[in-house]
Amino acid sequence: MFPFLDVAALNLRDEQALTDAFQRVLRSGWYVLGAEVAAFETEYAQACGVPHAIGVGNGLDALTLILRGYKNLGRFDDRDEVILPNNSFIATALAVSEAGLTPVLVEPDAATFNIDPQAVKAAIGPRTAAIIAVHLYGQLADMDALQTLASEHDLLLIEDSAQAHGAVDALGRQAGAFGHAAGFSFFPVKNLGALGDAGAVTTGDDRLAEQVRKLRSYGSTRKYVHDVQGVNSRLDELQAALLRVKLPSVERDAQARQAIAAHYLRHIRNPLLVLPQAPAVAGSHVWHQFVIRTQAREQLQAHLERSGVPSLIHYPVPIHRQAAYSEFAQLSLPISDELAAQVLSLPLYPGLPAAHQHAVIEACNSFSG
Ligand SMILES: *Cc1c(COP(=O)(O)O)cnc(C)c1O
Numbered sequence: 001m002f003p004f005l006d007v008a009a010l011n012l013r014d015e016q017a018l019t020d021a022f023q024r025v026l027r028s029g030w031y032v033l034g035a036e037v038a039a040f041e042t043e044y045a046q047a048c049g050v051p052h053a054i055g056v057g058n059g060l061d062a063l064t065l066i067l068r069g070y071k072n073l074g075r076f077d078d079r080d081e082v083i084l085p086n087n088s089f090i091a092t093a094l095a096v097s098e099a100g101l102t103p104v105l106v107e108p109d110a111a112t113f114n115i116d117p118q119a120v121k122a123a124i125g126p127r128t129a130a131i132i133a134v135h136l137y138g139q140l141a142d143m144d145a146l147q148t149l150a151s152e153h154d155l156l157l158i159e160d161s162a163q164a165h166g167a168v169d170a171l172g173r174q175a176g177a178f179g180h181a182a183g184f185s186f187f188p189v190k191n192l193g194a195l196g197d198a199g200a201v202t203t204g205d206d207r208l209a210e211q212v213r214k215l216r217s218y219g220s221t222r223k224y225v226h227d228v229q230g231v232n233s234r235l236d237e238l239q240a241a242l243l244r245v246k247l248p249s250v251e252r253d254a255q256a257r258q259a260i261a262a263h264y265l266r267h268i269r270n271p272l273l274v275l276p277q278a279p280a281v282a283g284s285h286v287w288h289q290f291v292i293r294t295q296a297r298e299q300l301q302a303h304l305e306r307s308g309v310p311s312l313i314h315y316p317v318p319i320h321r322q323a324a325y326s327e328f329a330q331l332s333l334p335i336s337d338e339l340a341a342q343v344l345s346l347p348l349y350p351g352l353p354a355a356h357q358h359a360v361i362e363a364c365n366s367f368s369g
Contacts, residue, residue: 002356004310004347007188011195013351014245018195021241031237033217040240041200043247047166048176050202052209055235056216059162059185062199063095063132065233066158066181069211070130072228075156076101080129084160085115086318086336088134092160093319095183096132104128105320105328107335111277113137113291113343117145124149130156135164135175137314137345138191138257138288139279143169143178156180161202163288165192166250170281176202181212186243191257191288192250198239256350257287260357264290264346267361272296272369274342289314290348296369297344307363309356312345 011018025036037055045053056062070076082096086105096103106119113136120131131150133141141159150157159182161167164175176182181203186194201212211228214221219230265278274293279285291314294300304311318336320328346360 001305001308001310002347002353002359004312005189005349006351007193009351010193010349014249017245018242021245022238025238025241028237033234034237036237036240036244037235040235040244040247043244044200045202047247047250048174048182048202049172050174050177051204051206052202054201054203054209054212054216055240056199056201056212057233057235058197059160059183059187059190059199060091060095060098061216061231061233062183062185062201063092063158063160064098065212065215065231066183066201066203066208067095067099067101067130068215069208070156070180071099071101072211072215073207076129079127081125081127082130082132083120083123083128084132085134085136086320086333087113087315087339088136088160088319089162089315090319090322090324091162091185092132092134093325101129102127103319103325105331105333107333108136108339109142110335110339112139112142113276113339114139114141115146117142117149120146121149124153124155128153128155130158132158132160133179134160134162135167137276137291138163138167138286140164140167140169140175140178140284143173147178158182162187162190164286165190166254167286168283170284177204180205181208186239191253191286192243192246194239194243196236196239198235198243200235253350254283254286257348258282258285260348260352261285261287261290263357264348264361268292268364270365270367272367273300273364287348289345291343291345292364293339293342294344295342297342299369300344300367303367304363307359307366309360309363310347313343314345315343316340
């Protein structure tokens with residue numbers, strides 16, 4: 001079986017430049033919060049079209065520090081509610097819990113997999129303080145509808161952009177530039193991946209940027225002077241230097257992903273499979289995952305495996321069914337339950353060999369239940 005994602009091959013495209021970046025950091029003798037992080041922050045803010053990017057340790061911390069920062073700015077009381085999609089990766093909910101707030105899980109739209117603005121609207125109550133829009137599988141959530149709801153109800157709108165680097169809407173707005181702030185992950189398998197854990201916060205809010213800068217480094221802006229109780233969640237100089245090498249490829253990689261997705265959408269034909277919708281604006285989906293649905297997932301996965309085609313499930317257990325969130329076990333969220341039982345991700349990454357793409361299409365089309 002070929003690999004679902006050949007992350008080494010992706011990085012080896014830049015082997016010499018990555019090696020040079022490593023050597024530059026090695027020789028500098030400065031490994032935490034230095035010139036590389038500062039330069040990456042400037043370059044990433046510019047790439048996203050926002051005033052500020054702040055490098056942090058990982059994507060979970062990016063989201064947590066946004067919430068903690070707004071708490072310090074007086075936007076939250078303890079246990080205030082934050083609305084988020086129930087079919088996301090668990091980190092979206094964990095950030096809310098870690099910041100001492102209450103997750104409110106709502107249903108996605110089954111056609112797009114993204115948070116359903118109608119469900120958000122129905123969940124808004126007196127304690128609601130924020131909405132987290134996850135651009136799931138790389139597709140921008142319905143940001144116009146969510147921005148309207150957020151401004152009508154004076155809520156913070158935060159983007160979980162961990163899967164959507166470079167996604168852009170019809171007006172040229174980038175993932176990370178729609179909300180009050182956004183959290184990015186650069187975990188190695190994301191569309192922009194470091195060679196270890198890494199993340200960033202983007203924001204146009206000067207006061208939040210200042211808070212996150214403090215919080216990531218022990219609550220301090222001056223050495224040994226601590227304004228707030230912070231954490232240690234800094235982006236390494238080394239990861240920043242490596243990310244600077246890879247950042248210029250994000251747009252080209254997104255186009256490569258879009259081309260493979262279009263190829264799958266054109267050639268996979270099987271009444272037992274529901275293909276993902278092609279978005280109205282091509283750039284608004286960067287295809288972090290290509291996710292199909294089927295009522296015969298177990299059989300399909302076995303059939304793909306016999307054909308040498310790998311597949312993965314994102315995600316098999318919705319948040320409200322996780323033991324970690326047993327307090328939500330009684331909730332009725334049938335759409336997320338159904339998706340968790342039916343979704344299957346097919347291999348898709350820049351440089352996926354044509355023969356493997358062909359094998360994916362052939363195996364899907366020859367499945368007969
Ligand atoms: C990966 C991911 C995160 C967490 O990022 P880490 O860097 O792994 O902490 C958060 N949300 C979503 C949607 C993700 O895919």
